[in-house]
Amino acid sequence: MPFLVPDDVDLLQYFGVPPVEQGTSDGYSCYAVNDTRGVELRFSFDTLERSVQTVLSSQRTRIALISREGADRMYLRAGTLCCEFSTLAEKTMLTLQVHPVISVVWAGLCAE
Numbered sequence: 025m026p027f028l029v030p031d032d033v034d035l036l037q038y039f040g041v042p043p044v045e046q047g048t049s050d051g052y053s054c055y056a057v058n059d060t061r062g063v064e065l066r067f068s069f070d071t072l073e074r075s076v077q078t079v080l081s082s083q084r085t086r087i088a089l090i091s092r093e094g095a096d097r098m099y100l101r102a103g104t105l106c107c108e109f110s111t112l113a114e115k116t117m118l119t120l121q122v123h124p125v126i127s128v129v130w131a132g133l134c135a136e
Contacts, residue, residue, distance in 0.1 A: 027051075027074040029098040038100055039067075039122060059125045067120065069098065069107075076107055076118060078128050090130055092116055 029035075035055070036042055044066075045054040051071030058064045066079040076098075077091040094116075098107040103123070109116040109132075116132040 025096065027069075027071045027095045027097070029069065029071060030100055034100060038105060057122050057126070059122070061125060063126045065120075065122065065126045065128065067105075069095065076109075078118070078120070078130075080126070080128060088128075090128075092118070092130075 030038070035053070039055045039057055041055065041057060043053045044056045045068070046052065051073070052068065054066060054068035056064065056066045062082055064081040066081075067077075069076045073093065074095045075091065075093045076095050077089070079089045080087045092109050094109045094111045096108050096110055098105065100106070103121065105118075105120040105122075107118040107120075109118070114132050114134055116130065119127075119129045119131075121127040
């Protein structure tokens with residue numbers, strides 16, 4: 025099952041910056057944004073590996089790093105980037121906002 029993502033133009037509009045890294049042949053993209061509080065988000069995904077990673081930092085100190093595989097679909101809805109994941113044992117949802125301040129919420133439920 026392919027990992028469906030918004031196109032490059034929609035992601036550029038959402039993040040407000042082009043990717044800091046992008047590999048067209050391997051499906052990898054990474055975006056880096058900062059908010060007014062000095063929180064930095066590095067958001068990356070790989071469409072071939074069906075993976076997503078979020079790294080939150082403040083004053084160049086990493087606060088949280090979360091990586092997930094099994095991504096099914098990423099989409100934009102009302103100013104929020106959403107990503108759905110599924111494995112045999114679990115369903116996970118990522119909701120991400122970057123304006124006006126960065127907010128990252130990962131939520132998972134057992135699929136049994």
